[in-house]
Amino acid sequence: MKQIEGGITAAKGFEAAGVNAGIKYKNRNDMAIIYSEKPCVAAGVFTTNVVKAAPVLWDRYLIDNFDNMHAVIINAGIANACTGEEGMSYCKQTSEAAAKILNVDANSVAVASTGVIGMQLPIDRIINGISLLKDAKGNSLEHGHVAAQSIMTTDTKPKEIAFQFKVGDSTATIGGMCKGSGMIHPNMCTMLCFITTDVAIKKSLLAEALSNDVVDTFNMVSVDGDTSTNDTVLLMANGEAGNARIENKGADYDEFCKALHAVMEGISKMIAGDGEGCTCLFECKVVNANTKENARSLAKSVITSNLTKAAIFGHDANWGRILCALGYSGVNFDPYKVDIFFESKAGKLKIVENGISTGYSEEKATEILSQEYVTALCDMKDGTEEATAWGCDLTYEYVKINGDYRS
Numbered sequence: 001m002k003q004i005e006g007g008i009t010a011a012k013g014f015e016a017a018g019v020n021a022g023i024k025y026k027n028r029n030d031m032a033i034i035y036s037e038k039p040c041v042a043a044g045v046f047t048t049n050v051v052k053a054a055p056v057l058w059d060r061y062l063i064d065n066f067d068n069m070h071a072v073i074i075n076a077g078i079a080n081a082c083t084g085e086e087g088m089s090y091c092k093q094t095s096e097a098a099a100k101i102l103n104v105d106a107n108s109v110a111v112a113s114t115g116v117i118g119m120q121l122p123i124d125r126i127i128n129g130i131s132l133l134k135d136a137k138g139n140s141l142e143h144g145h146v147a148a149q150s151i152m153t154t155d156t157k158p159k160e161i162a163f164q165f166k167v168g169d170s171t172a173t174i175g176g177m178c179k180g181s182g183m184i185h186p187n188m189c190t191m192l193c194f195i196t197t198d199v200a201i202k203k204s205l206l207a208e209a210l211s212n213d214v215v216d217t218f219n220m221v222s223v224d225g226d227t228s229t230n231d232t233v234l235l236m237a238n239g240e241a242g243n244a245r246i247e248n249k250g251a252d253y254d255e256f257c258k259a260l261h262a263v264m265e266g267i268s269k270m271i272a273g274d275g276e277g278c279t280c281l282f283e284c285k286v287v288n289a290n291t292k293e294n295a296r297s298l299a300k301s302v303i304t305s306n307l308t309k310a311a312i313f314g315h316d317a318n319w320g321r322i323l324c325a326l327g328y329s330g331v332n333f334d335p336y337k338v339d340i341f342f343e344s345k346a347g348k349l350k351i352v353e354n355g356i357s358t359g360y361s362e363e364k365a366t367e368i369l370s371q372e373y374v375t376a377l378c379d380m381k382d383g384t385e386e387a388t389a390w391g392c393d394l395t396y397e398y399v400k401i402n403g404d405y406r407s
Contacts, residue, residue, distance in 0.1 A: 001259055007160025009144030010175035011198040012240035013038050016143045017136035018150025021129030023122060024077025024115060029150035031126070032074045033098075033133040034194055039068035039108065040236040043207035045214050047231035053081035053117075056232060058091035059110045067203065069236055070104040072194060073130060076151050076179070077115040078122075090121045097127045101134050112232055114153055114179060114192050148177040151192060155179050159270040165259040167252045170243035172199040174256075176263045180271040191271065193218070193233040195263055199256055200239035201246040209257050210235050217264035220296065220389040221272050222304045235260075269390055272303075273373070278392035282312050283375040284322075287386040294331040295380075295387035301329035302376060303391030312374060313393035317342060317365035319351045322376055339379040344371035 009016050014036050018029040044063045046056045062069070073094055080087045091111050099106035113121070137143065148158035162175030180191030210233065218233065239245065246252050273281035284302040289295035302308055305325035311318040319340050327335065340352035346368045351360045368374070 001163055001165040001255070001262065003262070004162050004164050004173070006141040006162040007144045007148055007175045007177045008034055008194060008196050009139050009141060009147075010162035011173040011196045011238070013139075013198055013238045014196045014236075015137040015139045016147035017133045017138065018146040018148075019129055019132040019136055021075070021125050021132060023075050023125055023129070029146065030076045031129040031133060032147040032150040033130070033137055034072045034074075034147065034196065034236070035102065035137055036070055036196070036236065036238045038238045038240060039070055040238045041067070041201065041203040041206055042069035042110070042237075043203070043210045043235045045210060045233045049231070051082065053079055053113060054083055054087035054091050055080055055111045055113045057088065058095070059112070059232060059234065062107060062110055066107045068105075068108050069110060070108040071098055071102055072110045072112060072234060072236075073098050073126075073133070074112045074151050074192065074194075075114075075121070075126060075129070076153055078113060078119045079115045079117045080113040080121050081117045083118070083120055086120055090123050090126070093123055094126055094130070098130050101130050110234060112192050112194075112234070114151065144175070144177065151177070151179040153179060156274055159267060159274065161263055161266040161270070163259050163262050165255055167199055167241065167243040167246070167255055170241050172197065172241035172243060172256070172259070174199070174259045174263055176267055178267050178271065180274075191231055193267060195233070195235045195260070197235070197237045197256075197259075198240035199237055199246065200241065200243050201237050201253075201256060205246060205249070205253060206235060206237055209253070209260055213257065213261050213264050216296075216387065217261065217268045220300060220387065221268045222300065222389070222391050272390035272392050278398070279313060279395060280371065280393050281373045282309065282391045282393055283373070283388060284378065284391075285375055285386065285388045286378045286380060288383055289331075289380045289385045289387070290333075290383035292385045292387065295385045296389070297329045297331050298326050298333075298378065298380070299387045299389035301325045302378070303389045306394055309391065309394035312369060313395050315366045315369040317351055317360070317362065317369060319357070322378065323352065323355070326378060333380055333382055337381040339381065341377040341379075342368045343375040343377055344368045344373060346371050
């Protein structure tokens with residue numbers, strides 16, 4: 001397996017585009033399409049928030065009840081959440097309009113929205129935007145890049161990644177794009193993420209691979225503790241790689257799962273590292289915990305601690321906040337066994353040994369914490385399990401962005 005250039009159009013047979021449809025933003029693209037002429041098998045995971053946006057309900061219905069998917073229509077700026085029957089009708093109208101324009105079945109067109117909650121979509125602009133997308137779509141890496149830019153809201157950069165891998169004698173590709181910067185604290189997935197692959201695979205195995213992998217990727221990301229109404233991950237596979245269709249678990253399935261994990265872990269880090277207002281990606285790795293679930297809980301507790309996030313922003317090695325966050329995670333452990341390290345490209349420093357300060361150099365700790373990617377390593381010395389979670393620092397800019405989000 002190797003990482004390659006590109007994102008959503010890296011896999012064979014996929015096209016994409018982004019256009020300015022005037023949904024909410026001025027002078028920037030705000031609609032995107034992902035399209036495969038060959039029908040795809042598809043899988044999805046969605047927000048666990050009780051308040052679910054209309055596109056979440058629509059896409060879950062499509063994936064649960066129909067075999068194939070050809071396209072996804074995405075808009076940025078308006079979430080189509082808390083919009084009642086009118087909002088649901090707009091999902092149906094969007095799929096039907098896209099089906100007519102693209103000459104595919106309406107039940108093979110998913111929709112996704114992100115932005116302000118409570119506003120109705122300007123459906124006339126959405127439908128006009130689909131025609132623009134049809135004319136603009138293409139299979140180049142640049143087409144995929146423009147699509148990734150077009151789904152951004154408060155993101156500061158597009159997020160895309162791709163890998164090639166072997167399935168039997170065939171070379172397959174998997175790529176993805178996502179948007180996500182704030183309102184990120186998922187329990188099934190995170191914000192909007194779209195993954196395409198040209199591997200041929202049974203739908204049930206595709207769904208199982210996706211569901212299994214979100215546990216250690218998207219579910220381990222938090223920016224601000226808020227779970228969105230619109231969180232969606234869609235995975236589409238069109239079989240264009242020409243491999244013998246993966247029908248059972250085995251070596252080919254394992255290779256696909258490794259590639260899927262590489263995409264999802266990479267995207268997870270991109271989301272955390274582009275948290276609203278953030279200045280660094282903050283990672284917590286817990287090792288030698290007594291169970292896998294406890295390792296996950298401990299790691300997530302640290303990266304969701306606002307006091308710890310604020311200390312990371314200030315480059316302050318306030319390790320007591322990390323130990324405190326471990327302590328209220330709900331996991332029982334002996335605090336006088338715990339070692340804590342800070343690590344970045346500036347070096348690695350043990351700051352706590354057996355629950356007590358090592359008398360470390362504050363200057364070196366500050367240097368380590370001043371980098372763009374900082375890791376807190378927590379050794380529980382209580383077993384063999386480990387887990388990693390990703391977040392970001394908490395800054396003044398985060399408050400400014402979210403104090404004025406609707407304008």
